[in-house]
Amino acid sequence: MNDDLTTLLSAPVDTGTLDRLHRRLEREADTAGLVDVAYTTVDSPLGALLLAATAKGLVRVAYASEDHDQVLETLGRKLSPRILRAPRRLDDTARELDEYFAKRRTTFDLALDLSLSHGFRQLVQTHLPEIGYGQTRTYRQVAELVGNPKAVRAVGTACATNPLPVVIPCHRVLRADGTVGGYIGGLAAKTALLKLEAAA
Structure with missing residues (x-):
């Protein structure tokens, strides 16, 4: 395992290597229960949308005009600083949004975390x-x-x-x-x- 990591770290830095390292980080952090807020960005007809989820469910959808970095900073303050880009945890959300924008879905069937509102x-x-x-x-x-x-x-x-x-x-x-x-x-x-x- 350490040899694999050494090989990855000594390889020329390219997109493929960085993607593999990030997937490994995502996997190991998730397995260890270290990710409280997973996020990703997806393309939509309305521009890039930031999606974020906790263990309870989808907690945030943000437009680019809201400043995704600012949204992540707010999530870190209000929910947890243990935030990681983890697209796989948001696959269902991304799929349902794609179906909605393609007019194949009229309701969403997702677990939601409403803890940002009171x-x-x-x-x-x-x-x-x-x-x-x-x-x-x-x-x-x-x-x-x-x-x-x-x-x-x-x-x-x-x-x-x-x-x-x-x-x-x-x-x-x-x-x-x-x-x-x-x-x-x-x-x-x-x-x-x-x-x-x-x-x-």
């Missing part, structure tokens, strides 16, 4: 998947759905701070006048998701 925000986010694919609701309707009709602004905040955009469909929540409203990934991303679902 209280009313988490309550709202747990109810957002009740808005079906291709449907929309207003912020007021969502406030009524969660049993607090006066909390329209708080619903807006819960949507704006949703740590799992796309998977938890805050893009399906619109202003009362039917306009798109804000979105963590930007208005273009929200509009693109609504068009994608409307075209199915």
Whole structure:
């Protein structure tokens, strides 16, 4: 085992060698239980998405506009500094997102870790998947759905701070006048998701 490592370390540094070393690090860290947050990035029609998961489930989906390095730093502060790029742990998430963007999937079947949200925000986010694919609701309707009709602004905040955009469909929540409203990934991303679902 030490001879293998010595051989790898003395080989010219190329992409293949670095990939093999990283896969080995990923495997051994995972086996030893040293990875609290696994992450990867995937390409999507909306640009690169950062995916992160804990042992409980998917904990974060982030757009490039959110600054992936900053997102990872926040995860390190809020969850654990034991973070490692470990794409295999996010294979199911990547596959389901690919199916969604290809219009072959209308709901996600993933374990979720909502520990980045608390209280009313988490309550709202747990109810957002009740808005079906291709449907929309207003912020007021969502406030009524969660049993607090006066909390329209708080619903807006819960949507704006949703740590799992796309998977938890805050893009399906619109202003009362039917306009798109804000979105963590930007208005273009929200509009693109609504068009994608409307075209199915």
